[in-house]
Amino acid sequence: MSVWFVVQSQSRLENAAQQLAVAHAEAVVQLLDTGAKPDDLRLLVRDSIYEVTDRSGHRLASCPALRGATLAAYDADVTVGPGAIDRADPASVGCAPELGGLDEDLTVHVIHEVSGDSEYDVYAGVRIDPEGQAAVDSARATLTAGVPTVAVLIGVIAWFAVSRSLRPVEAIRAEVAEIGAHDLGRRVPAPGSADEIARLAATMNSMLARLDDAVTRQSRFTSDASHELRTPLASMRTQLEVLLAHPDRLDWRAACENALLDVTRMQDLVADLVLLGKLDAGPDRLEPVALAEVAEAAVAGRDVHVEVRATPVVRGHRPRLERLVRNLVDNAERHATSRVVVEVSVVDGQAVLAVSDDGPGIPEADRERVFDRFVRLDDGRARDDGGAGLGLAIVADIARAHGGTAELEGGSRFVVRLPELKTS
Known part of the structure; x- marks a missing residue:
């Protein structure tokens, strides 16, 4: 210029x-x-x-x-x-x-x-024009000496400004580089500004929090699963060792029946673990499913009352939705006094499946963690008779995989809400 x-x-x-x-x-x-x-x-x-x-x-x-x-x-x-x-x-x-x-x-x-x-x-x-020529010569001399100086000065200022503005990015990079798989509790420094770098730091910390939660859950899941599998395996080994050591003192048939019970328990646990792994991996192919038909098919032959107040259609995986209903009904039957009710309705544009019983209900202090994996409550209604504590966790994960939610309302009413599929 x-x-x-x-x-x-x-x-x-x-x-x-x-x-x-x-x-x-x-x-x-x-x-x-x-x-x-x-x-x-x-x-x-x-x-x-x-x-x-x-x-x-x-x-x-x-x-x-x-x-x-x-x-x-x-x-x-x-x-x-x-x-x-x-x-x-x-x-x-x-x-x-x-x-x-x-x-x-x-x-x-x-x-x-x-x-x-x-x-x-x-x-x-x-x-x-001598005056004009003098002005041009003066401008030429000034610009010849001044422009490079100003350019260098601007370059230096820009370098310092960019370096200063990128310093938080370098701090974030350095912190992320030091965070390992077993140190996900750390967080990147968040600058006090309200610019893109601050939003980047917030996003990174949010991502680290999700990773930390996922790794913690995975670690706890692995630990709990190994513990649940170790118990029936230890029982089987003990029975077989005693049976082999004292073949004339034990009833072989009774020992085999007990071992079969342990094998069945492990088989059910492994099946639940495989299903949870599939749910964590992402949704399968979904198709229109009538929720009332799923509920009636899941409780066929059982002493359960089904109330169909509406016939919503949802986009889902039919076998897994049936598994959701069975798990809720199994949980209700274990703790009901005399009656289990399954309700299907539509509320505010959502398909609602509710399972309730007339049992003692879950204590209020335990209602928030009832859907966690391997949770078996110690009081009253929730004392399990051999389950691994995965039934309600599977319910929550199936509902989440279908874009819905699973909640406990009161002490004995489990409610699943799923997006209703509008049909023309």
């Missing part, structure tokens, strides 16, 4: 001088074309710098009178030293005012014209 400014300013000065030189040259040519002689120009042309030669280049007239110098040039700048001007010659009188008292080189822009009869060559020169 600065170079363009200097070039444009210099160009405007030169164009102005050129136009004025053309006007002076045309004025001299006009006088010659009307019959004036070169010697007459001294009296006819004032305040101008010019030179007239014949076609052979012999000088016929000039203003000022020059010694050892010439203005003969074609659209170019000509420099005349003060010593080259003969001030005593009458021809130097009446020329351009800037020649008076000249004590330095004079640079003029010269234009060449030819008289109408081609007898004379006319050269007219005009000095470029």
